[in-house]
Amino acid sequence: MILESKLPDVGTTIFSVMSRLAQEHSAINLSQGFPNFDCDPALKALVIKHLEAGRNQYAPMPGVPALRQVLAEKARATYGADLDPEAHITITAGATQAIYTAIATVVHPGDEVILFDPAYDCYAPSVRSCGGIPVAIPLHAPDFTIDWDQVAQRITPKTKLVVINTPHNPLGKVLTDHDLRQLEVLVRQNDLLVLSDEVYEHIIFDGRQHASVLRVPGLRQRAFVTYSFGKMCHTTGWKVGYCIAPEALTAEFRKLHQFNVFSVNTPMQHALAEYLQDPDTYLGLPAFFQAKRDHFVRAMEATPFRMLACEGSYFILADYSDISDLDDLAFARWLTEEHGVATIPLSPFYAEKISQPVVRFCFAKTEATLDEAAERLRQL
Numbered sequence: 410m411i412l413e414s415k416l417p418d419v420g421t422t423i424f425s426v427m428s429r430l431a432q433e434h435s436a437i438n439l440s441q442g443f444p445n446f447d448c449d450p451a452l453k454a455l456v457i458k459h460l461e462a463g464r465n466q467y468a469p470m471p472g473v474p475a476l477r478q479v480l481a482e483k484a485r486a487t488y489g490a491d492l493d494p495e496a497h498i499t500i501t502a503g504a505t506q507a508i509y510t511a512i513a514t515v516v517h518p519g520d521e522v523i524l525f526d527p528a529y530d531c532y533a534p535s536v537r538s539c540g541g542i543p544v545a546i547p548l549h550a551p552d553f554t555i556d557w558d559q560v561a562q563r564i565t566p567k568t569k570l571v572v573i574n575t576p577h578n579p580l581g582k583v584l585t586d587h588d589l590r591q592l593e594v595l596v597r598q599n600d601l602l603v604l605s606d607e608v609y610e611h612i613i614f615d616g617r618q619h620a621s622v623l624r625v626p627g628l629r630q631r632a633f634v635t636y637s638f639g640k641m642c643h644t645t646g647w648k649v650g651y652c653i654a655p656e657a658l659t660a661e662f663r664k665l666h667q668f669n670v671f672s673v674n675t676p677m678q679h680a681l682a683e684y685l686q687d688p689d690t691y692l693g694l695p696a697f698f699q700a701k702r703d704h705f706v707r708a709m710e711a712t713p714f715r716m717l718a719c720e721g722s723y724f725i726l727a728d729y730s731d732i733s734d735l736d737d738l739a740f741a742r743w744l745t746e747e748h749g750v751a752t753i754p755l756s757p758f759y760a761e762k763i764s765q766p767v768v769r770f771c772f773a774k775t776e777a778t779l780d781e782a783a784e785r786l787r788q789l
C-alpha cells in the first residue's frame with residue numbers, strides 16, 4: 410500500500426536539526442529553546458512527594474482540579490479574567506498539544522487560517538493536517554510590525570481563525586494593546602476565532618505588560634489561549650501546558666482531547682498545583698530573564714553581530730551581515746561547524762522564500778555558557 414503523506418514537504422524540525430548538529434560538533438547550543446539550568450529544587454521535591462503519595466494513576470480528563478483552580482486564580486490576579494476552572498481550563502501535554510487540538514477543533518477542510526510569519530513551526534503543519542489552508546502574512550526586519558489593514562485584506566469568507574503569538578518566538582517582540590484592539594475589531598466584524606499562543610507570558614522585559622487576550626473580553630470570548638509550564642518553571646522536558654477557552658469552545662476542544670491524550674501526567678500536575686500557590690514562583694521571571702538578556706547583549710558587543718531589540722521571550726535575533734553573505738541556513742550550519750556556536754536560522758519560519766541575514770540565539774542559559782559562546786564569536 411502506498412501511504413499518501415498529509416505533510417509531504419515536512420522534514421525534521423529546525424530545532425532538532427540544529428541541536429543534533431550542535432551535538433555532533435560539540436558546539437555551544439544556543440539554538441533550541443530550553444534552559445541549560447535546572448528547575449527549582451522545591452518543585453522537584455513536590456513531584457517526589459506526590460509520587461510517593463501514590464498519585465500515579467489517571468488524572469481527570471480536563472486536569473487535576475487543584476491545578477485548574479490555581480490557574481483560574483492566577484488568570485484573575487494577572488489579567489482580570491473571571492474563569493471557571495471546570496468550564497474554561499484544560500491541562501494538556503504541553504502547549505504544542507493545546508495548539509494542535511485547538512486547531513483541529515475549529516479547522517474543517519478548506520478553512521483558511523491567518524498566520525504571521527515568522528510563525529512558530531507547529532502552526533502551519535497543524536492547520537494543513539486538518540485540511541486547512543494557512544494564509545501567511547510575512548513580517549519583515551527590522552521592526553516586524555503587523556499592518557492590520559493588510560490583514561483585513563487577506564480575510565475571505567473561508568477565514569476561520571487568526572493565530573497570534575506574544576511574546577513572540579522567534580522575534581522576541583511583543584504585541585501592544587493597539588494590536589489587540591485592531592484584532593478585536595477584525596474578528597468581530599468577520600466572526601473569526603483566535604488562537605493566542607502565550608507561552609512566554611512571564612518572560613517580558615523593561616516593565617512592559619503582557620498583552621494577553623484574556624484582558625480583552627471581546628477577544629477572550631472567541632479565543633483559545635495556550636500556555637506551557639515548560640517555559641514558566643524551566644521544565645521543558647515535562648511537556649505539561651494548558652488551554653483556556655470559553656465554555657462552548659472548551660467543550661469541543663475536550664471532545665478531541667479525550668480521544669487523543671485523555672489525561673496528562675498526574676504527579677506533575679499535583680506538584681505544579683502546590684508549587685504555583687505562591688505567585689513568587691513566576692513573578693520573578695521577567696527580572697531573571699532580563700538579566701540574562703542584558704548579560705548576553707553586553708557580551709556580544711565585542712562580536713561583529715548586530716543584536717536586534719528583544720522585548721520578551723528568551724530569544725534574541727542578531728544581524729550577521731558584517732560577517733558573511735551566506736544565506737541564513739548555510740550561515741547557521743557554518744557557525745556551528747566552524748565556530749562552535751549553534752543558532753536557529755529564521756527562514757524555516759516563513760512560507761515564502763526570504764533572505765534576511767538574521768539568526769536567533771536562545772539566552773535561557775547560564776552566564777558561563779553565554780560568556781563562552783560570546784568569547785568564541787569574538788574570534789570571527
Ligand code: PMP
Nearest residue numbers: 503504505529578608637639650
Ligand atoms: N509555542 C511557542 C511559541 C513555543 O516557543 C513553544 C516551545 N518552546 C511552544 C509553543 C510549545 O510548548 P511546549 O513545549 O509546552 O509544547
Ligand code: GLN
Nearest residue numbers: 422424425440441442578
Ligand atoms: N520551542 C523551542 C524553540 O523555539 C523548541 C521546541 C521544539 O524543539 N519543538 O526552540
